[in-house]
Amino acid sequence: MRLVVVGAGGRMGRMLIRAVAETEGCILSGAIERAGAPVLGQDAGVLAGLAPLGVAVTDDPLPVFAAAEGVLDFTTPAATTFFAELAAQARIVHVVGTTGMEEADLAKLAAAAHHARIVRSGNMSLGVNLLAGLVRKVSAALGEDFDIEIVEMHHRMKVDAPSGTALLLGEAAAEGRGVALADTRVSTRDGHTGARRPGDIGFATLRGGTVVGDHSVVFAGAGERLTLSHHAEDRAIFARGALRAAQWAFDRPPGLYGMADVLGL
């Protein structure tokens, strides 16, 4: 499968280039960065710490998308909605790992999915997607007597909060209870907040150092507490998930899919 990495110079972009090079049946056919990026013109393999791959980083996606079968996109919401339109025009697979997307961005992805095969997830790792299934079950079993709080920690460079993973886990918890996350979500607490409202799903965000991604879902009841956690130690887990998603989507009809579809969960 001929794959393009967009945001090739980023933390995930470089990891994705390595993952494509290591995956049987996949070949890097293009690497895109934004106009003016210092890595333009560099060989993508060298950029990712590998031997040269003969693919120069470019800021012109049109000819690159036209010659590809899929695009791996861990960039920004603005870049992802732009690439979604191009991927739909080129009728190629679009794997979206970008987080921090607003309702309007998601509506654009849904529109593009009429023509493209899009797989989007706030976390592409196997472990987190299994955890989401467990959270849904535990949330349904415990009910509202147990307060749900989601705690996440990431590296100091992360720009969005709560993380895409925390929101994914929050959605799973809300589904388990049969409520909408939008009605129960509490993402900030500061000052005299008053007592916790029954049924709220709380989020707490920590940022610092080089943490790849830690998430815990705490179910706090009267006299006991249950905590389900995932610790990402290496960004390779997300890149491997993205490759799996691209290969899975290759012969699917157009639509918007998630990692639960890819993993058969």
Ligand SMILES: NC(=O)C1=CN([C@@H]2O[C@H](COP(=O)(O)OP(=O)(O)OC[C@H]3O[C@@H](n4cnc5c(N)ncnc54)[C@H](OP(=O)(O)O)[C@@H]3O)[C@@H](O)[C@H]2O)C=CC1
């Ligand atoms: N779903 C998942 O499993 C995971 C999701 N993520 C998400 O992926 C995203 C990226 O994370 P990370 O790699 O750490 O961030 P980085 O900032 O390291 O990488 C993003 C890259 O995208 C580039 N970029 C921005 N705009 C454009 C554009 N218009 N065209 C081409 N390239 C562009 C940036 O360039 P520049 O810096 O020059 O602006 C940068 O190189 C985040 O939203 C993060 O939360 C991360 C890990 C796992």
Ligand SMILES: O=C(O)C1=N[C@H](C(=O)O)C[C@H](O)C1
């Ligand atoms: O920005 C990151 O680094 C990560 N982002 C994703 C998120 O927002 O949950 C996935 C992972 O936790 C790393």
